[in-house]
Structure formats: structure tokens, C-alpha cells
Amino acid sequence: MTSRQFNKLATRLGFWLLVAFVVVIAVFPFYYAVITSFKPSSDLFRVELWPSTWSLANYVQVFTQRSFIQAIFNSILIATSVVFIALLLGITASYALGRVRFRGRSTVLLVILGVSMFPQVAVLSGLFEVIRALNLYNNPGGLILSYTIFTLPFTVWVLTTFMKQLPMELEEAAIMDGATPWITITKVFLPLMWPAMATTGLLAFIAAWNEFLFALTFTLTDSQRTVPVAIALLSGGSAYELPWGPIMAASVVVTVPLVILVIIFQRRIVSGLTAGAVKG
Amino acid sequence: MSTTLESAPAAARPQQGRYRSTKVRRQRVRAAWTFLAPMLVALTLVAGWPLLRTFYFSFTDATLSDLSNVFFVGLENYLVYDDGQWYGVLADPIWWRAVWNTAYFSVVSVSLEVVFGIIVALILNAEFKGRTFVRAAVLIPWAIPTIVSAQMWAWMLNDQFGIINQILMALGIIGAPIAWTADASYSMWAVIMVDVWKTTPFVALLALAALQMLPKDCYEAAEVDGIHPVTVFFKVTLPLITPALMVAVIFRLLDALRVFDVIYVLTSNSTSTMSMSIYARQQLVEFQDVGYGSAASTLLFLIIALATIAYLYLGRNRLNLGGDA
Numbered sequence: 001m002t003s004r005q006f007n008k009l010a011t012r013l014g015f016w017l018l019v020a021f022v023v024v025i026a027v028f029p030f031y032y033a034v035i036t037s038f039k040p041s042s043d044l045f046r047v048e049l050w051p052s053t054w055s056l057a058n059y060v061q062v063f064t065q066r067s068f069i070q071a072i073f074n075s076i077l078i079a080t081s082v083v084f085i086a087l088l089l090g091i092t093a094s095y096a097l098g099r100v101r102f103r104g105r106s107t108v109l110l111v112i113l114g115v116s117m118f119p120q121v122a123v124l125s126g127l128f129e130v131i132r133a134l135n136l137y138n139n140p141g142g143l144i145l146s147y148t149i150f151t152l153p154f155t156v157w158v159l160t161t162f163m164k165q166l167p168m169e170l171e172e173a174a175i176m177d178g179a180t181p182w183i184t185i186t187k188v189f190l191p192l193m194w195p196a197m198a199t200t201g202l203l204a205f206i207a208a209w210n211e212f213l214f215a216l217t218f219t220l221t222d223s224q225r226t227v228p229v230a231i232a233l234l235s236g237g238s239a240y241e242l243p244w245g246p247i248m249a250a251s252v253v254v255t256v257p258l259v260i261l262v263i264i265f266q267r268r269i270v271s272g273l274t275a276g277a278v279k280g
Numbered sequence: 281m282s283t284t285l286e287s288a289p290a291a292a293r294p295q296q297g298r299y300r301s302t303k304v305r306r307q308r309v310r311a312a313w314t315f316l317a318p319m320l321v322a323l324t325l326v327a328g329w330p331l332l333r334t335f336y337f338s339f340t341d342a343t344l345s346d347l348s349n350v351f352f353v354g355l356e357n358y359l360v361y362d363d364g365q366w367y368g369v370l371a372d373p374i375w376w377r378a379v380w381n382t383a384y385f386s387v388v389s390v391s392l393e394v395v396f397g398i399i400v401a402l403i404l405n406a407e408f409k410g411r412t413f414v415r416a417a418v419l420i421p422w423a424i425p426t427i428v429s430a431q432m433w434a435w436m437l438n439d440q441f442g443i444i445n446q447i448l449m450a451l452g453i454i455g456a457p458i459a460w461t462a463d464a465s466y467s468m469w470a471v472i473m474v475d476v477w478k479t480t481p482f483v484a485l486l487a488l489a490a491l492q493m494l495p496k497d498c499y500e501a502a503e504v505d506g507i508h509p510v511t512v513f514f515k516v517t518l519p520l521i522t523p524a525l526m527v528a529v530i531f532r533l534l535d536a537l538r539v540f541d542v543i544y545v546l547t548s549n550s551t552s553t554m555s556m557s558i559y560a561r562q563q564l565v566e567f568q569d570v571g572y573g574s575a576a577s578t579l580l581f582l583i584i585a586l587a588t589i590a591y592l593y594l595g596r597n598r599l600n601l602g603g604d605a
Binding site for chain 2: 149
């Protein structure tokens with residue numbers, strides 16, 4: 001074997017080791033959570049890479065808690081409503097920003113970018129007052145309202161970049177046929193925008209599903225909690241010994257749908273994330 | 281202008297110019313504002329107005345139980361000299377600790393994320409079997425809710441039963457278990473580690489998108505000239521992807537400056553890792569002192585606004601807000 005061949009082989013080996021290392025680091029914490037969640041509580045504190053006994057006890061414990069089921073239901077309701085509102089307001093706004101030239105357009109874009117950079121805690125006290133005034137405290141409605149602060153700017157921003165890429169001829173043809181802007185959006189652009197809307201909707205869903213600060217602050221009772229807050233506040237009888245088994249089971253339950261979504265839609269997610277930043 | 285318009289009725293009346301200056305254009309601009317209105321109303325309701333109220337509260341003695349009946353106290357929440365003592369957020373050593381913690385956390389974690397992000401992006405940019413699988417695996421940390429990843433790591437970092445202590449002890453790197461999240465000298469590193477694990481995929485994806493837009497010919501030229509790949513990376517690749525990396529860095533920095541959930545779950549309200557957001561929320565919600573907490577929130581907002589303005593100013597040629605539709 002010549003030294004050149006040897007070098008080539010060593011490089012290949014090094015590359016594959018690096019790939020393996022990256023995959024292990026990325027996946028291992030989730031894997032470890034999964035196997036912990038299937039351990040009986042007697043084995044919980046034995047460190048092992050493959051459980052010697054399997055048990056569903058942690059899942060049974062999590063799903064017999066009414067508040068956890070309620071939290072999943074709340075999270076689904078909130079995230080779905082947030083996606084719907086963000087897409088509805090986002091598609092019309094992105095038409096205006098992406099297809100029409102008008103005075104003040106750059107200012108509006110700058111405002112949207114500014115809002116997406118907002119520290120959430122900066123609006124906490126003001127938003128608390130708004131939510132209480134609208135009688136939405138400790139209510140999913142309050143969270144749906146407050147989540148538009150981060151989903152809407154993002155949705156508008158990404159949809160605008162997609163909207164700009166559509167060919168001008170389509171719209172000109174519609175205008176020549178006497179279509180109003182509303183008809184143009186619903187009949188011409190909407191069918192073409194479905195992929196982009198699916199992408200942004202998915203990202204908005206994940207963002208709303210994962211949100212913590214508002215959910216922690218604007219809800220009070222267990223029945224109104226969302227999943228992240230329910231998991232963060234899971235604690236056992238004593239303050240010193242956390243119920244790690246049920247915590248891991250609950251974590252796996254709320255993460256598995258997201259992981260499946262990511263694996264199915266990875267191409268879309270990648271294009272949505274990069275459209276929001278690179279092309280912005 | 282396309283051919284569609286050349287044959288259109290507007291072209292038959294050249295004195296009115298292109299359709300942009302006609303009734304159609306006016307109708308379009310009006311429609312644009314109509315379409316923007318719901319979004320602008322929503323943003324005013326959830327962002328603009330609450331922000332103004334937060335500024336206002338920071339000059340009052342408002343408490344969480346009573347937001348309507350408040351007294352104006354001037355700058356007392358920020359800084360006041362009373363009886364030979366300074367009071368207010370700016371005189372609170374814990375606030376300055378939180379500022380330092382946040383700055384330290386942001387700089388260290390974003391730097392690490394950029395380094396690891398580039399490495400992961402270079403791997404994903406190479407042609408190899410199973411690339412799609414590796415990309416999906418790398419995306420998993422990004423998709424896991426921050427709360428869940430914090431809990432997962434808290435379990436792995438558990439001082440008595442955590443796998444990380446067990447591995448390190450088996451390898452002989454440490455002699456006794458480390459209380460990662462409770463010990464003040466390690467807890468910040470635990471927080472940074474979790475954040476880096478969770479957000480490196482985002483940086484990697486942006487870097488990958490930049491890598492895939494690079495021209496192929498300079499690499500072919502470098503290969504013909506026999507230049508070492510490492511030299512090519514530092515002399516060609518890195519300068520070319522720097523603009524895209526800067527976007528990723530600013531996104532991540534602004535995100536890191538407002539960090540809340542990962543620290544809240546891992547180390548709760550401990551002073552050694554307290555961030556500005558945690559400090560402000562603790563004052564607002566736990567101590568019910570809306571005036572004081574709003575002052576801290578306002579300061580955080582100003583810091584982030586200044587960072588954004590500085591970035592926009594420095595990079596205004598780069599950030600194209602799109603003059604053309």
C-alpha cells in the first residue's frame with residue numbers, strides 16, 4: 001500500500017468517525033430519555049445503555065394524570081389556532097409586502113423584523129394587563145393571542161420571501177382579467193403558496209408547541225397548562241427527589257410527534273429556516 | 281415589464297404610462313394597506329401597546345395585584361439615592377450579575393455554536409451515503425422543546441445517578457461525582473452545554489445553505505494547484521460564507537440575550553446562572569413588583585435594541601430589505 005493510498009484511507013476513516021460522533025451526540029440524549037422512560041422505578045438509578053427489564057409503568061402514571069392529558073389537549077388547541085391565525089394574517093400581509101410597491105413598505109418590514117427580535121420579557125407586564133383586560137388570563141385564548149408576537153412576524157417574513165419569487169406574469173394576467181387583489185390572492189397565489197404555507201405553518205406550530213415563558217406566566221391552574229409547563233412543573237411527593245421516570249415518559253410523549261414531523265418534512269424545514277434568514 | 285403588458289389596453293394610451301401609475305396601481309396600494317391592517321393591528325395589540333405599558337410601569341409603583349391604581353415614582357425603580365444608600369435596578373449587584381451572566385452565556389455559547397455549526401455543515405455538504413439520515417439526526421436536537429431538552433440533560437447530569445458522571449468516573453477523568461447544575465462553578469457550563477447542543481443544528485443549517493451556494497470552479501482550481509484542503513477552507517470557504525454566518529450569529533445572539541427557559545429549568549433562580557430575563561420575571565411575577573420588574577425589562581429591551589441598531593448600522597449594505605418587489 002502506497003502512502004498516498006494510506007492517507008486516503010485514513011482520511012475516510014477519520015471522516016466516518018466524525019460522522020458517527022456527530023450522530024451519537026445529536027441522538028443520544030433523546031435515546032437515553034426513551035430508555036429511561038421504559039425502566040421500572042426499581043431500575044431507574046442503575047446506569048445502563050439497554051434496560052434489563054422493560055416496563056410501561058411510567059407511561060401509565062403519566063396518562064392517568066388528568067392534568068397531563070388536558071395539557072396535551074391545550075397545547076394542540078393553542079398551537080393549531082396560532083398556526084391558523086398566523087397563516088391567515090400572514091398570507092394577506094405577505095402579498096402586500098411581496099407584490100406591491102408602496103411608500104412605507106421598508107418601514108413595515110423593519111417593524112416586523114424588530115418585533116421578531118423582541119425580548120419576550122419586555123412585553124410581559126404590558127401583555128399581562130392586556131390579557132387581564134380581555135378576560136383571557138388563565139385561558140388558552142390568552143396564550144393564542146400572546147403567541148402571535150413571535151409567530152406572526154416570522155410567518156410574514158418567510159412568506160414574503162416566497163411571494164417575491166413567484167413570476168410577475170401570473171399576476172399581470174390576473175389584473176388584465178380584472179381580478180381584484182383579493183381574488184388574485186385566493187385564486188392565483190394561494191394554490192402556489194401551499195408548500196411555503198405548509199413550511200411556515202409547521203415552524204409556527206413547533207414554536208408555539210415549545211413556548212414556555214408566556215405559558216408559565218399567563219396560566220395559573222393545572223387544567224390550563226400547556227405541555228412544556230406541565231413537564232417543567234412535574235414533581236413528586238418530595239421536593240428533593242424528582243420523579244425522573246414519569247418526566248422522561250412525558251418528555252418522550254411530547255417529543256416523538258415533533259421528531260417524526262422533522263424526519264418527514266426535513267427538506268421543507270430546512271428551506272423554511274434558511275429562507276427566513278439567508279434570503280432575508 | 282413583460283410582453284403581457286405591451287399588448288394590454290394600458291399600452292394603447294401611452295400618456296398614462298405603465299399600469300403602475302393608473303387606477304390599477306392606486307387600487308393595489310389601497311388593497312396592500314387593507315391587507316396589512318389586520319397584521320398591524322395584531323402586532324400593535326400584542327407588541328407595541330404592551331411595550332409602551334411596560335415602559336410606563338417602569339416609572340410607577342405598580343404591583344401585580346393592582347395595575348390600575350398606580351403612582352408615578354419617576355426614576356426610583358432605576359436608581360435613587362436615599363439616606364446615604366443607592367437603590368434601584370442599577371444599584372442592585374444581582375442585576376449586574378445577571379447582565380454579566382447573560383453576556384458570558386451569549387458570547388460563549390454562540391461562539392461554540394458557530395464553530396460546531398461549521399463543522400457539521402461541512403460534513404453535511406460532503407457527498408456520502410446516508411447523508412439524509414445524518415441530516416435528520418442532526419435536526420433532532422433543534423426540534424426537541426427547550427424544556428424537554430433541559431430535563432433530559434438534567435437527568436443525564438444528575439449528580440448521583442447521571443450517566444455523564446458515571447462515564448467520566450469510569451474513564452478516570454473525575455474522582456468524585458460533580459453536582460453539575462447545583463455547583464455554582466459548573467452550572468453555567470451545564471447551561472451552555474445544553475444550549476449549544478440544542479441550537480448548533482440551526483447554525484449548521486444556515487452555514488450549509490451558504491456552502492451549497494458557493495461556486496464550484498474555485499475549488500477545482502485549488503485542487504488542480506494542489507493546495508491543501510485546510511488552506512482552501514480558511515482562504516476561500518470561510519470568507520465566502522462569512523456574510524451568511526453573520527446573519528446566523530446575529531439571530532443567535534439576539535436569542536441568547538433573552539434566554540429564559542433553559543436556565544429556568546436547569547438551575548431555577550440560582551444567582552450563579554441568573555439571566556436578565558429570569559431576573560426581570562422574578563421581580564415581576566414572584567415578587568409581584570411590576571414597577572421594578574418593568575424597569576429591568578426596559579433595560580433588557582434597550583440593550584437588545586442597541587445591539588440590533590448597531591448591527592443594522594454596521595451591516596446595512598448587507599441586509600437588503602428589498603427595494604424591488
